[in-house]
């Protein structure tokens with residue numbers, strides 16, 4: 001769950017944004033510049049404004065100022081990118097009239113998820129998972145643009161085929177679960193959420209994550225525990241949010257390297273020893289996350305076809 005991709009170019013500012021600016025805009029000649037007009041991407045990657053997403057997002061983040069795409073060299077922008085044009089006219093018309101689109105980075109895709117095989121089977125019988133909630137190894141540590149569309153088509157077909165082969169089962173009366181869930185208040189959730197961007201965002205640091213994880217554990221442990229039947233949707237969502245932050249933080253702490261979308265200031269290098277390792281989070285009996293490491297399995301993308 002530490003592998004969270006940030007898209008480099010949302011249209012707008014960190015506080016107000018209005019949709020994605022496709023990488024095709026830079027492919028057609030758009031150039032990233034900071035507020036001083038500097039083409040900063042040339043300092044980060046030989047491909048400049050066409051560098052991979054993780055490098056571009058980090059470079060924009062490290063400018064600590066508003067950045068822009070200079071679109072003055074993009075021919076026929078209005079006709080080729082009508083959706084972006086409309087948004088820019090509507091929300092950023094002053095910048096657009098000068099030939100610039102203001103950009104900011106934003107959370108975009110989670111490559112981690114529930115471990116499945118290539119038919120979406122999990123380790124629980126009759127429980128399948130595909131799409132962004134699943135971890136199929138399709139995307140590695142750094143998803144390429146539009147691969148989720150490919151994944152939806154391939155996995156959807158495989159998973160449906162497997163489910164359709166299963167004999168139908170009689171319905172059984174569900175038994176109420178005895179699991180107890182922490183009742184998280186808004187006052188506890190808000191500061192944890194507010195901190196999450198700085199601690200689990202584009203640049204992470206081991207010491208900061210350690211302190212943050214302690215605060216997450218405290219929130220979960222010190223809360224009153226209630227049964228599932230006592231839960232409201234709001235209480236469930238608050239619990240799930242803290243739980244997700246805990247799982248992401250655990251995984252990010254245990255991956256003591258930087259790889260793809262996961263970047264640690266205190267461990268900036270890739271470690272070959274971790275190349276073939278999946279860091280997995282499993283749920284203990286007390287509903288607290290524990291991590292395990294296991295060797296990544298090679299999967300055949302289209303078995304038997």
Ligand SMILES: Cc1cc2nc3c(=O)[nH]c(=O)nc-3n(C[C@H](O)[C@H](O)[C@H](O)COP(=O)(O)OP(=O)(O)OC[C@H]3O[C@@H](n4cnc5c(N)ncnc54)[C@H](O)[C@@H]3O)c2cc1C
Nearest residue numbers: 019020107108109130131132133145146147148149150152
């Ligand atoms: C701004 C943006 C732009 C993107 N652009 C592209 C792109 O150009 N190309 C590309 O390939 N990918 C793109 N992606 C990624 C792609 O959209 C996602 O990877 C994809 O939608 C994931 O599909 P999914 O079915 O797994 O999840 P989702 O599309 O998120 O679907 C999950 C569904 O489950 C529903 N749901 C949630 N909880 C419950 C519940 N408890 N009960 C019932 N239903 C529930 C939700 O309402 C939702 O409809 C983009 C993502 C973002 C955020």
